[in-house]
Amino acid sequence: MAGVTSGSIYALVGLGFTVIYSVTGIINFAQGEFVMLGGMISYIILDSTGLPTVPALLLTIAVVATVGAVLYLMAIRSARKASVVSLIIITIGASVFIRGVAGEIWTRDYVRPPYFSGDESLSFLGAYIQPQALWIIGTTVAAMIVLQVFLTYTVMGKALRACAINRAAAGLVGIDARVMALISFSLAAAFGALGGVVVAPLTTTSYSVGVMMGLKGFVAAAIGGFRSPFAAFVGGITIGIVESLAVAIDWGPFSSAYKDAIALVVLLLILLVRSGRLAAEERVG
Amino acid sequence: MLKVEKAVVAYGRATALREVSLVVNTGEIVTLIGANGAGKSTLLNAISGVVPLKGGDIWLDANRLSGLPSHRTVRLGVGYVPEGRQIFGTMTVMDNLTMGSYAHVARNWLRPLGYAGWALRSDTVKSNLEMVFDLFPVLKERRGQQAGSLSGGEQQMLAIGRALMSSPKILLLDEPSLGLAPNLVRDILRLIARLRAEGLTILLIEQDAAAALKIADRGYVMERGRIVLEGSSQELFRNDEVRQAYLGKTRA
Structure with a gap:
């Protein structure tokens, strides 16, 4: 269950990677920072304004989605003639920048926003489970469904897909690829923030959690081949379960101390297998 | 009316269009004839805004198309069917x-x-x-x-x-019959004539120049990025050079 819970968060982060990559060809290494911003900003809003939980969380997500849009407009769009590789490096720079600013203006301690609905464990099939874990899983599933419905049934969602399939042809029917790129960055930021908002009460958060979150979300998306949101979802859950199994076995190389290394090993394997394919599919931003 | 005035397009150092000027009047079918690499597709790309102009001007009625990207020219009435179709393959019809x-x-x-x-x-x-x-x-x-x-x-x-x-006000068609069986080629050409009958203006590139001239009102012959000849379909049909270079052994 712990695996599914943390896997859900990786899935949300992976969704962000997938959305941006499929629409623009860019791998956004600032994706993990959206998770950090979600957790930190929700903590600050809840701690200092006394807003009720739901509006505070929605406000947080809106703020982070705006950060995503600003990141695109200032860092990516203004470098429009740069190659995809340079744009990816720009996102790495942006993540360092966001993390640095967060560490300067906010506390460097770990903070914990309140649970959504108390911290009394629920008994479920003989196991105890935190209600927040249910919030995390439920939110991720709901977000997945909303995204899928958006991409499948709305004109805008279809336009995003059209842009992912063939950017030149999308231009010919009147779709502005740059507007679609802006939307994909905002969407990815919103999904990352959602992950940060729901996970922070359970795991606590700090200005620096984005690195690991980004890494694991990247692995989740890579398992899914950056293809579809659903594939990223499956990838995220897979990483989460493998990690928690390692912690459960807790022997030799499967020690819980190496928990975070597992995602890296999976990443290495994926890169070995897929690097040729990804390079072949490289598209211009 | 589509009006191209001295359009210049360059890919890096290679100049693909050298001061090309042409006019497609409203309700006309105009065809571009020329060998591969003569600049026909580049001209359509330039009109729709897929490639930027280095010089010259393009107008559709009262709207200036030059300098606009393709998602803007669509809104002004340019419908472009590029070579290779470019449909969204993993989406439904x-x-x-x-x-x-x-x-x-x-x-x-x-x-x-x-x-x-x-x-x-x-x-x-x-x-x-x-x-x-x-x-x-x-x-x-x-x-x-x-x-x-x-x-x-x-x-x-x-x-x-x-x-x-x-x-669209004008339809740009780049080799619509490429790779199709002969009877389908005839169907497509018949369709183009029918679209014109319904009021569309059409600029057509077609490998089979003879077939294209049969449905077109006028044609332009392109060579190495320039327009070297223009005329009504009948004139081009009768022109010896055109017949030798592009119409093969077809009967007049």
């Missing part, structure tokens, strides 16, 4: 046509957020869809099918249908 109407739907920025079915109910889009299904009944039959699973001819119909969904 219906979704492809819906995307064709994107230029209409996105006039109101909130409308794209709605359900795609609603967008198709607006008057313009609905009548365009009816016209496309009327021209290509097979697309109506296969509207739920993945576009990539259609036959080559059906994909070509879909590409043309998708362009028609934007209510």
Whole structure:
């Protein structure tokens, strides 16, 4: 269950990677920072304004989605003639920048926003489970469904897909690829923030959690081949379960101390297998 | 009326169009004749805004097209069916046509957020869809099918249908019959004549120059990025150089 819970968060982060990559060809290494911003900003809003939980969380997500849009407009769009590789490096720079600013203006301690609905464990099939874990899983599933419905049934969602399939042809029917790129960055930021908002009460958060979150979300998306949101979802859950199994076995190389290394090993394997394919599919931003 | 004035296009140091000027009057079918690499496709790319102009000007009626990217020229009435069709293969036929109407739907920025079915109910889009299904009944039959699973001819119909969904004033067609069986080629050419009869203006590139001249009013011959000859279809048909270079052994 712990695996599914943390896997859900990786899935949300992976969704962000997938959305941006499929629409623009860019791998956004600032994706993990959206998770950090979600957790930190929700903590600050809840701690200092006394807003009720739901509006505070929605406000947080809106703020982070705006950060995503600003990141695109200032860092990516203004470098429009740069190659995809340079744009990816720009996102790495942006993540360092966001993390640095967060560490300067906010506390460097770990903070914990309140649970959504108390911290009394629920008994479920003989196991105890935190209600927040249910919030995390439920939110991720709901977000997945909303995204899928958006991409499948709305004109805008279809336009995003059209842009992912063939950017030149999308231009010919009147779709502005740059507007679609802006939307994909905002969407990815919103999904990352959602992950940060729901996970922070359970795991606590700090200005620096984005690195690991980004890494694991990247692995989740890579398992899914950056293809579809659903594939990223499956990838995220897979990483989460493998990690928690390692912690459960807790022997030799499967020690819980190496928990975070597992995602890296999976990443290495994926890169070995897929690097040729990804390079072949490289598209211009 | 489409008016191209001294258009220059360069890819890096290679100049692909050298001061090309041409006119397509409203309601005309005009064809571009020339060998591969003569600049025909580049000219269509330049008109629709896929490649930028280095010099010159392009006008469609009162609107200046030069300098605009392709998603803007669509809104001004340029419908472009590029070589290779460029349909959205992993989307359904219906979704492809819906995307064709994107230029209409996105006039109101909130409308794209709605359900795609609603967008198709607006008057313009609905009548365009009816016209496309009327021209290509097979697309109506296969509207739920993945576009990539259609036959080559059906994909070509879909590409043309998708362009028609934007209510173009002028249709730019780049080798619409490429890779099609001879009877389908005839169907496509007949269709182009029918589109003109319904008031469309058409600029056509066609490998089979003789077939193209049969349905066209006028033609331009291009060589190495320049227009070297222009005239009515009959004139070009009778021109010895044209017959030797592009019409092969076809009868006059």
